[in-house]
Amino acid sequence: MVIRPPRLIGHVDMDAFFAAVEARDRPELKGKPLVIGGRPGEPRAVVSTASYEARRFGIRSAMPLATARRLCPQAIFLPVDMPRYAAVSEELFRLLASFTPAIEPVSIDEAFLDLTPLVRSYDEAEALGRRIKDTIRQRLALTASLGLAPNKFLAKIASDLHKPDGLTVVRPEEVENLLLGLPLERLWGVGVKSRERLAKAGITSVAQLRRLSRAELRALLGVWGEEVFDLIRGIDERPVAAPLPARSVGRELTFAHDIAGEARVRAELKHLARMVASRLGEEAQAGRTVVLKARYADFTTCTRSRTLPQPVWEAEDLYRVASLLLPELPRPQGPFRLLGLSLAGLVPFRQLPLPLA
Ligand SMILES: [Mg+2]
Structure with a gap:
C-alpha cells in the first residue's frame, strides 16, 4: 500500500x-x-x-x-x-x-x-x-x-x-477534532432536508452521524449517504479537476402526479426558467437556443426549440421563449409527466457584446 x-x-x-x-x-x-x-x-x-x-x-x-x-x-x-x-x-x-x-x-x-x-x-x-x-x-x-x-x-x-x-x-492532525465538533449545518452537501430527516432519526451532531453504518447512512440520505460515510471520517480523494465545458444547461421536473391545465403548466415553466437562470448565472453563461421538453403519461416525449438572434440568460427571457414553444407541442395543456427546459449554444458572458440590455 x-x-x-x-x-x-x-x-x-x-x-x-x-x-x-x-x-x-x-x-x-x-x-x-x-x-x-x-x-x-x-x-x-x-x-x-x-x-x-x-x-x-x-x-x-x-x-x-x-x-x-x-x-x-x-x-x-x-x-x-x-x-x-x-x-x-x-x-x-x-x-x-x-x-x-x-x-x-x-x-x-x-x-x-x-x-x-x-x-x-x-x-x-x-x-x-x-x-x-x-x-x-x-x-x-x-x-x-x-x-x-x-x-x-x-x-x-x-x-x-x-x-x-x-x-x-x-x-x-486537526481533522478529527474539527469534524467531531462541527454542527451538522456546516457539513457541505448535507442540506436542510437531509438534516430534517436526520433530526427525525435523533441525529443532530457529526459524532452521532459517525455511529451509523454505511448502509444506515444510505437508507437515510440516499446514494450520497455512502459518500457522507467517508467524508465525515475526513476521507475525500476527489481530485481538483477542471470541469468539461457545459454544452447545455437545463433542468427537468418529473411530477409525482401528471400535471395539466395552462396555469399549472405555466407555473412549472416559470419555476424551470428560474432554476436554469440561476445555474447560468453561476456558470456565467448565456445561450441562444432554448429547448422545451415534454413527456406525456404514455411516455411519448417531444421537444421544441427556438434559436434566438441574441443570447439570453435571465429567467424572464427563458420563460418568454418557453411560453412561445408551449403551443407548438402536440398537446400543450398536458397532462404532462415531465417538463424540461434547457439552453444550448452557450457562450460565456465575457464573450457577449457589450453593453447588454
Ligand atoms: Mg462567495
Whole structure:
C-alpha cells in the first residue's frame, strides 16, 4: 500500500461577491446595507447577494426583494450586473492561475485549488494562504475567504468557518477534532432536508452521524449517504479537476402526479426558467437556443426549440421563449409527466457584446 503525504487543497470563496464589487466601484456605497438582486421593473425578484451590513438586518440570499425591503427600507437596492461580475471573476481566476494550474471553478466566485506542490509541509500553508489572499486584495481590491485542508470537503468547510476575510488552515492532525465538533449545518452537501430527516432519526451532531453504518447512512440520505460515510471520517480523494465545458444547461421536473391545465403548466415553466437562470448565472453563461421538453403519461416525449438572434440568460427571457414553444407541442395543456427546459449554444458572458440590455 502506498501512503501518500497529505495534500494541501484550497477553497477560495469571495465575500459577498456581487455586493463587494458594487461597493468597490462606487465608494459612496461602502459600509452601507447593500442588496443585489433582480433587474429594474422585476418586482418578484429575489436577493442574489446582500452585503454584510445588510445581513445584519436579517437579509439573506434567495429571499424575495420585497421581504428585504421590509426588513431594511434604508438599504440600497441594485440590479444584478452579471457581465461586470463575470469580468471580475475572470480576473480572479487569472490571479489564481498564477499560483497553480490545478483550479476547479465551483461558481462565479468560488474555486478549489490543489496547492500540494507549492509547500513542503503544513507549516508553510498559512503563509501561502496569506499570499493568495493578499494578492486578491491588492489586485482586485476585494476580500476572499480561504480554507486550506487535506481535501476538498474539508477545504470547503474551512473557507466558511471565518467569513468574511477568513483564512482557516485545517492541519491533518486537526481533522478529527474539527469534524467531531462541527454542527451538522456546516457539513457541505448535507442540506436542510437531509438534516430534517436526520433530526427525525435523533441525529443532530457529526459524532452521532459517525455511529451509523454505511448502509444506515444510505437508507437515510440516499446514494450520497455512502459518500457522507467517508467524508465525515475526513476521507475525500476527489481530485481538483477542471470541469468539461457545459454544452447545455437545463433542468427537468418529473411530477409525482401528471400535471395539466395552462396555469399549472405555466407555473412549472416559470419555476424551470428560474432554476436554469440561476445555474447560468453561476456558470456565467448565456445561450441562444432554448429547448422545451415534454413527456406525456404514455411516455411519448417531444421537444421544441427556438434559436434566438441574441443570447439570453435571465429567467424572464427563458420563460418568454418557453411560453412561445408551449403551443407548438402536440398537446400543450398536458397532462404532462415531465417538463424540461434547457439552453444550448452557450457562450460565456465575457464573450457577449457589450453593453447588454
Ligand atoms: Mg462567495
